[in-house]
Amino acid sequence: EMEVGRPGRRFTGLDGLDTSGLDETALEDYRAAFGVGDEYEWALMLQEKVDDAQADPE
Amino acid sequence: DAALKNPNSRRRKKDGIDLDAMADTEIDNMRTRMTLAAKSDADAREKGQPAMHKLKMLPDVVALLNRNTIATSLVDPDINLLEAVRFFLEPLSDGSLPAYNIQKEMFAALGRLPIGKEALIASGIGKVVLFYTRSARPEGSIKRQAERLLSDWMRPILRRSDDYRK
Numbered sequence: 001e002m003e004v005g006r007p008g009r010r011f012t013g014l015d016g017l018d019t020s021g022l023d024e025t026a027l028e029d030y031r032a033a034f035g036v037g038d039e040y041e042w043a044l045m046l047q048e049k050v051d052d053a054q055a056d057p058e
Numbered sequence: 059d060a061a062l063k064n065p066n067s068r069r070r071k072k073d074g075i076d077l078d079a080m081a082d083t084e085i086d087n088m089r090t091r092m093t094l095a096a097k098s099d100a101d102a103r104e105k106g107q108p109a110m111h112k113l114k115m116l117p118d119v120v121a122l123l124n125r126n127t128i129a130t131s132l133v134d135p136d137i138n139l140l141e142a143v144r145f146f147l148e149p150l151s152d153g154s155l156p157a158y159n160i161q162k163e164m165f166a167a168l169g170r171l172p173i174g175k176e177a178l179i180a181s182g183i184g185k186v187v188l189f190y191t192r193s194a195r196p197e198g199s200i201k202r203q204a205e206r207l208l209s210d211w212m213r214p215i216l217r218r219s220d221d222y223r224k
Contacts, residue, residue, distance in 0.1 A: 022216060029215045033178035033185075034208070040189035046153025047195055 081128040085139050088122050091115060092142035103150055112146055113157055119146070123167035133177045140173065140181035147186045155195050165203040175215055184211055 022030075092115070099109035123132060123143075132139055147164050149155055168183070178184045190196050190204035 026216055029175055029179070030212070033175060033211070033215060034188050035182075035185040037188070039182075039185045040149060040192075043149035043153040043189065044193060047149075047193060050153065051194070 078131065081131045082134070082137055085122065085128070085131055085134075085137050088119065089137065089139045089142045092119060092139075093145055096142070096145035096148070100151060103152070109150070112160055116160060116163060120163050120167065123163075123171070126170075129170075129172055133171050133173050135176040135180035138180050140171075140177055140183045143168070144181055144183045144186050147183075147190070149189070149193075155193070158197070158200075161190075161196065161200050165200055165207070168207055169203060173211060178211060178215075184208070187211075 092112075095111035095115050098111040102109045102111070125132070131137060143164055146156060146160055155161060168187070173183070187204050187207050191201060191208060196204065
């Protein structure tokens with residue numbers, strides 16, 4: 001009943017963004033404002049662990 | 059003279075310093091209360107108790123965030139109320155999200171506030187909103203709001219520079 005694959009697309013920070021033409025200041029501001037993408041990685045990993053356990057109780 | 063003054067008129071400009079200082083103090087107090095509530099919820103959770111502190115004060119937080127006349131102070135990076143909003147939205151220590159009502163109200167408020175680069179950097183609110191777009195847990199409407207906020211906030215920062223003087 002539950003979807004097995006990871007649902008939805010993911011914003012992964014600068015990944016997938018066209019950063020050409022951006023100066024270093026803009027990139028620094030970006031990182032200061034939105035991080036490098038791993039700030040809440042621990043929570044995502046915990047969530048996936050729970051989801052995996054529910055999808056496959058064995 | 060006093061009789062000529064309309065008590066309902068906007069006095070912020072005339073008595074600007076006092077009113078603004080009062081608003082700043084009020085916001086600062088709320089920031090402290092919110093931070094404490096987030097900590098108390100984390101502690102309660104660790105002890106296996108229900109975490110209700112954030113939920114209990116949610117109406118007060120929403121009432122303050124909805125006051126348009128003090129929007130500039132609400133996003134002031136020095137007062138940094140938005141950092142406390144981040145504490146409200148952050149995942150709990152077991153990776154779960156805060157109560158849906160908290161998510162709903164905080165995202166609605168974020169959508170109304172004029173949040174600029176300095177406020178984003180001081181508060182870290184952009185980092186937690188980015189997390190909501192990456193997690194599979196939030197409901198669709200919350201995820202859509204998170205994505206919209208990010209794109210609104212990122213646009214001015216990632217603006218192509220046409221300043222070649224440097």
